[in-house]
Amino acid sequence: MTISGGITAFIDNGNQQYNSPARVCLLALIAFKLSLSKTWLCISIKRIMIMLLKNSVGRKGVNNKSDVKLIQEALNRVIRIPYALLAVDGISGPVTIAAIERFQRQALKFNNTDGRVDVDGKTWLSLKRYLVDSPNKKTAMFSLFPISPSNDLKKQVAITRKKIAWGAKVSGAFKEKVIQICESLDLAPDYLMSCMAFETGETFSPSIKNAAGSGATGLIQFMPTTAKGLGTSTEKLAKMTAVEQLDYVKKYFTPYRNKLKKLEDVYMAILYPAAVGKPITHVLFSEGRKTYSQNKGFDANKDGKITLKEISVKVRQKYEKGLSKGYLG
Structure with missing residues (x-):
């Protein structure tokens, strides 16, 4: 088990008893890291959590600011010059919704677009990949990954850490x-x-x-x-x-x-x-x-x-x- 995976388990199951040798070792490792730097844990937790989409974004979505910003950042990684990037402002307005629909229509080949990104939907499963990898296909408008079946997508994007430019x-x-x-x-x-x-x-x-x-x-x-x-x-x-x-x-x-x-x-x-x-x-x-x-x-x-x-x-x-x-x- 990795340290980041262990911390995630520790956070999600904070009320459980950790009696097995593996869990005891895990807690010891976390305690060791804490003794080196409290900041390390805080930053690592933020980086693990930062890619989690908590609620829907877009037309008729919940549109929490942090979720909208995450989607805007991901969409910006799809858009190519000379098309304008989205403002990363956490506001799900007409421009952001139009960008979601454009991604659904032209990148995912949806026949019917809804302009919304749902937590368990194909749009998020596809869009999430751009936060952790670089696509190798280029079109006049987009940088794209090949379209994959939903089951394959779930395996490919089972990553919690977002990567950043440079x-x-x-x-x-x-x-x-x-x-x-x-x-x-x-x-x-x-x-x-x-x-x-x-x-x-x-x-x-x-x-x-x-x-x-x-x-x-x-x-x-x-x-x-x-x-x-x-x-x-x-x-x-x-x-x-x-x-x-x-x-x-x-x-x-x-x-x-x-x-x-x-x-x-x-x-x-x-x-x-x-x-x-x-x-x-x-x-x-x-x-x-x-x-x-x-x-x-x-x-x-x-x-x-x-x-x-x-x-x-x-x-x-x-x-x-x-x-x-x-x-x-």
């Missing part, structure tokens, strides 16, 4: 801390990880510096003035481990708690906070300004203007790459 490229401690931070900020881990991958050239290095010479450093390219406002400096940040620097990532994003529901907004909070919530046609930087020179690689059509759409495409590419095989973890 999780295979960082340490376990880093990944766990990102999940914890995102939970406290009401932020999708896939979004934050993809933005950090973009900012660091996929290195997740706490000491990497901006090649254009702005002085920006680290996981989200802290500017010197930004670092000072957070009570540190870019020099100190560069000497931290990646896990240590995440404390300052959290501190930076705290004022935006509950406000960053889209990938574009998460990245704008890093690059240009004034553009959070702006439409994709919004012009961020124009030629002739230093900010344009520092970011001119975004100007895809070379018209001397950098729009939110142009920046979004590059960050979205990192998002999709982070969900592919060898990166999702």
Whole structure:
């Protein structure tokens, strides 16, 4: 029995007596882990439980916020460029319901769609796979797994731990801390990880510096003035481990708690906070300004203007790459 499986059994059967040698050993192992770190147990429980869909989502569903966010995250892993990602806001509105129906109709080949994800239904059994694995089939609209019989699906998705974008490229401690931070900020881990991958050239290095010479450093390219406002400096940040620097990532994003529901907004909070919530046609930087020179690689059509759409495409590419095989973890 694995530790995670043992903890799940312990939680679900807390009122039973554990008298067998195996159960005694299990409790001893849990006690040992607790003696090393209470945080370990708390985080592990969260990661085990995070993939559980408790109630129905969608049209005429119960639509608890945590369930809706889980479905929105899963649906976003299906949708491909250039189609827009869902806002991970926990609201089961017309856009989310339409995305469920589209998945049912085009990915699952339902003749009659109901726009709802039920706990024991085929839509959830199929959608759940995207939270733990990377599909190998690509269409113009979706990344897909082959359609499987329901019995096979039940075997394939008997996994309780959700994987995150770029999780295979960082340490376990880093990944766990990102999940914890995102939970406290009401932020999708896939979004934050993809933005950090973009900012660091996929290195997740706490000491990497901006090649254009702005002085920006680290996981989200802290500017010197930004670092000072957070009570540190870019020099100190560069000497931290990646896990240590995440404390300052959290501190930076705290004022935006509950406000960053889209990938574009998460990245704008890093690059240009004034553009959070702006439409994709919004012009961020124009030629002739230093900010344009520092970011001119975004100007895809070379018209001397950098729009939110142009920046979004590059960050979205990192998002999709982070969900592919060898990166999702």
